[in-house]
Amino acid sequence: MWVAAVLVLSVAHIVRRFKKRAEEDDDSAPSRAVASVLLLAALVVALAQTIVVGVLADLAREFGTDAVGATWMLTAFMLASAVATPIAGRLGDQHGHRRVIVTGLALLAIGSVLTAVSVGAGWYSGALLGRVVQGFAGGVFPCTFGLARQVLPGQRLPRVIAALSAMFGVGGAAGMVVAGPLADVAGTSAVFWTIAGLSVIALAGSGALPRHQAGNPQSRGFDITGGVLLAAALVSLLLAISQARSWGAASPATVGLGIAVLVFAGAFGAVEHRTAEPLIDLRLLFGRRLIALNVATVVTGLGMFAAVTLLPLLAQAPPQSGYGFGYSAARTGLLIAPIGVCMTVAAPVTSRLAGQKKGARGVFQAGATLAAVGLLGLCAFHDRPLHVAISGAVLGLAYGLAFGSIGTLVVDATPPEQTGAAAGINTILRTVGGAMGSAIAVAIVAASSTSHGPPTEAGYKTAFLVSAAVVGLAALIAAAIPATASDAHLRDEIRE
Structure with a gap:
């Protein structure tokens, strides 16, 4: 239960830090x-x-x-x-x-x-x-x-x-x-x-919570058709991603779901473009201020969740395979605990860092770059639990910086009356990116198996290397995120 205790103390730490600053x-x-x-x-x-x-x-x-x-x-x-x-x-x-x-x-x-x-x-x-x-x-x-x-x-x-x-x-x-x-x-x-x-x-x-918090009085309609089409597209996409490994990437079910995603997504775009009260304002997906952020969010989720998926598999692999530790679920939790602990520690300082010269965009880029470093560390050094734990700590700091700054970037680029919708879209993009990252990473590892044997160490190295390249790409994409006026406003508030 040491793992649970460490996580509880870490979450308590972030709450205390938050309350202290709030006071x-x-x-x-x-x-x-x-x-x-x-x-x-x-x-x-x-x-x-x-x-x-x-x-x-x-x-x-x-x-x-x-x-x-x-x-x-x-x-x-x-x-x-x-x-x-x-x-x-x-x-x-x-x-x-x-x-x-x-x-x-x-x-x-x-x-x-x-x-x-x-x-x-x-x-x-x-x-x-x-x-x-x-x-x-x-x-x-x-x-x-x-x-x-x-x-x-x-x-x-x-x-x-x-x-x-x-x-x-x-x-x-x-x-x-x-x-x-x-x-x-x-x-x-x-x-x-x-x-x-x-x-x-x-x-x-x-x-x-305030009981009489008002909504947007100018927007009371609900786009039922758009909601059905979006749900169909998302369900088809996530179902294809999550089951592609067991069904086969080229199986009729997987291919059929891929086609369904394109059809439903196309129909959804057409409906939203013509609806007076769309479920999602397409500018929240493709607008100048959000397109780069949304793409970077998908790419970051893809690279980062790949590591989180692979680490338990690596830790629980038998030592006879040449690379695993043969850990139980409890010991695996202890091994990857540095990810959660360091992510929790990094979260309270994200807004303060965003108030420096580079702003929230710079914090996001720093987190993505640091994630690439941690993933490269896992690629090169995974033969000892201590090495894995150190790389996990680096990843935790990276996650805290990258994910902590995304919310600020979404709010900066969104009108107040569309905050919930924009945050919902970004959350889904993280989920989709994470699902894709997990599926791709597991597929890379599984492809290294020969004659129905266990995956090879080379498969894990390749998966970690690909993940590092992906999050490095997210740092480059983030350079296209426009700076916002609130960056300067935030810096002034924090300095005061």
Whole structure:
């Protein structure tokens, strides 16, 4: 349980740092409470997405299924979240973000209880349904940005936005770290009971959120057709990515889904272009201020999540393979704990660094560059646990800087009334990039196997090298992100 203790202390550290700075800037207790609730809500949702990664083998054994069947426990959440996130962001902009946050946390609690009970009873279908219900809580994440922007004082907002953005990575890393030790001590069901408990705490804390937060009075329509087409395109894309390895990249199912993505995406673009109240303003995807950021987000997620996916496989590979450590799930969690710890440590300083000469764009580029260094370290030095842990620490700092600055960049480039929608789009792009990175990395490693034997060390080296090149490309793409007026404004606020 040392892993869980380290993560809890690290998250407590970021909360204390945040509160200390908040007290220096503003003595308003209500705004401090709002920020704390938003951070907890974002953290719990991010935890819920990845917490199954460390216990997939246990779930396969308990349900009597294979690795592909167990992977659906992750895929089900991702698909539901992909559908809910952009729709929730739009609804929050229209009708108030608090309502969406409360609804999402309630669904997370219900889905977590259903999953925990189903795992305990060995009911696979019930567990999948529970994960789908959990996934609908993905809409909480973009609405935390929208609510923060509307109700928090200006001097505190940059730091909260940076912390919220970092929570996507912090929670994701923490979920993978704590699941193994928790399952070893209290059983696999305890993983989902933990999420249920945290979501209830966040739901109780939502009483501190403004009850009469207004939406956009000029935008009350909802684009049902656009929502259906977007959901179909996202589900087809993520389903193809997540199942390509088991189905085969050239299988009829995978190819058919690829065609479906193009058809649904094209129809969605045509509908949104002609609709007076579009679900997503296409300028949020392809506008001058956001196109480079959105592309960089996908590329960064692709490169970074590849490493997070490969490290447990590397650590748990038997030493007879010539490169693994033969670790259990709990020891694997300890090995990759530096990623979550360093990401948590980096999050509070992101906004302060963004106030320096280079601004948020420079912080993002620094994070992407540092990630490339960490991935190159894994490529060259992975023969000892200490070497892997050091590279993981570098990656954690990189994740904290890159993900922490993305939220600031999105807010800088978006009108206040579209914050939820823009944050929802960016969140989905991170998820899509992460899913693609995980699938590509695993495919590269699997391709190194010969005669049905285990993957070779060369496969891991190649995957880490490709990932390093990808995140290096993200740093170059980020150079095209326009500087915004708020960069200078943020620098002035922090210096004061």
